[in-house]
Amino acid sequence: MESATRIKVQEGVYTDNNTYFLCQTRSSFACILHWILAISVLMLGITGFMIANPPSNFNYTEAYQTYIMGKTRLIHFSFAGLALASVIIRFYLAFTSLCSKDIMQFLPTPSNVIGSMKLVQKYIVLKEPEDHYRFVNPLGGIGVFSIATALLIMTVTGMLLYLPGADHTIWGNFWNHSETFLGSQQQVRLIHHMTMYLLGLFVVIHVYMQFWKNTNYLDSDMSSIIGGYKLFRKEELGNFNDQYGERVNEAAPSEELINECSKDMPEGPGNH
């Protein structure tokens, strides 16, 4: 970000020609966590399919000479741990990180639901939304909330399959009651299997939406998820629906700055 011509407007916002502004939307650590989770979910899906429908193996040797299913399960459990760790750390960051005190944007609050409906409408009629979001937009936030819920279900059911608790310990009792609530191990397995498809559904929509947005809008999240920064036009900056901005920076983009940036601009789409 330290370019000769690039000027730091404020913490996390840079510009070089006063037309395009580069805004930091998430820390690089959060970016890394996203890709760890993405790879983990991909690997969990592949190995999970192999565990649910093992490939035929006509290797008529002694059982000890091959360990393919055991290895598949090992990979599955390892990536499950990795995914869980990345989700827990990201959840922590959603309350604490400098650039990511953003738990509110992931919750289905009324404003987020209304914002998502507006976005869906714009996506269908192929118009650029009037509101610009520096961070995750409401639709994306609800998507993240859905995947977090699905991952929670996957974690609980996966742990029930992995560590069936019969001990009279606090840990065992917790799992016992979860299993009683969900039914027997067979129901737990079915829920685990069906939720995997829900995750697959989310991944298809998520990936498509991101590519689609990237090819059509400037403020795509594609660059932000890799580098942590996102490009905005000046008029978009003046039109931020940045309800979480003040949580990120000590000072939101000041009125003077926004006025200065947009004083010689035509009226933005959101201003009328």
Next chain:
Amino acid sequence: MCKTIQSPIAGHIAGQSDVRDKILKDMDRRSFISFCTKMAATLGLSAAWIPKIAEAVETGVRKPSVIWLHFQECTGDSEAFIRSEYPTAEELILNLISVDYHETIMAASGYQAEAALEQAMEENRGKYIVVIEGAIPSKVTAGPKGVKGGYCMIAGKTALEIATDVCKDAMAVLTVGTCSSYGGVQAQYPNPTGAGGAEESGVVPPSVPLVKIPGCPHNVVNSVATIVNFLLLGSLPKTDKVGRPVFAYGKRIHDNCPRRAHFDAGQFVEEFGDQGAKEKWCLYKVGCKGPQTYHNCAWVEYNQNTSWPIKGGHGCIGCSEPEFWENMQPFYERLPKVSLPGVEATADQIGITLVGAATLGATAHAIYTYASRNKFNDTSGE
């Protein structure tokens, strides 16, 4: 270690109780130690407990009276019970416990049998163990003179009344078999008789401890071990979340399966009769429910350690799990079918439909976007 075992068996010391003489009469020392060791292993106790088990069984001071009730069932659990080898059925019935009422094996019949039941209840009020075999219906029978629970009646009384009467003064209730534990096949949809296990039917008062020994049939080793646990400690074994003793139902079949090595090796029976089946490979792909079933079949086999389904080449059907007739269906596939309104499909069919629809939708939207590209980004809005 063997002091308490040797003295009565080898020495024939006079003055011991009749009970002990009876139990030891036809049993040689080797069989007796074998029995005690097996009980210790089943209960998960160390070798140090074997003399104590021997002592408890020998002295038999707490020889409990047992009332065995039959309701909606196939007598499979009695069949299993009378095939006990260590101890043999007659030792078990006559000496280890005092079976005072058992409709199938008792000599008496008619009024005499009813009198035996009442006598046993009267003499041992608050001290007898009730063993229930079979589900208890609680639905009101059809017709103008509907009787609650009238789908199973013995000697003019409904199963519900008999069980409630007998259980209310019991010291403990043991439900053997899946029917009395969870209702079994007759309790599955649409459950025309309103059948349910002893607990669901509400025949067991909350003050009376209840232990469930499910299985279809139950393994007699587990019921005998529960009784030995009682003789040994004077209490019933600790149970899991669905009322089964943890010593027998604490681990999944899959985790102790003799075919587990083939699972880890990815060697599966693809269909019954193929080479994999001959090689005794894992039955996971032909619907074995071992991974979902808590039972100790894998290390105490049925019929005097002769065999059990997976050893015989058939997958587990999960008979010791609650409502297994519904939950574990279909028996030859890994996952249950999913019932949606008007549709019954496998989980994979539904999932692939969902993800496929999303993919198609995304493709359609992409084509639509491409076709309308000239109108796109017209940010004036109007």
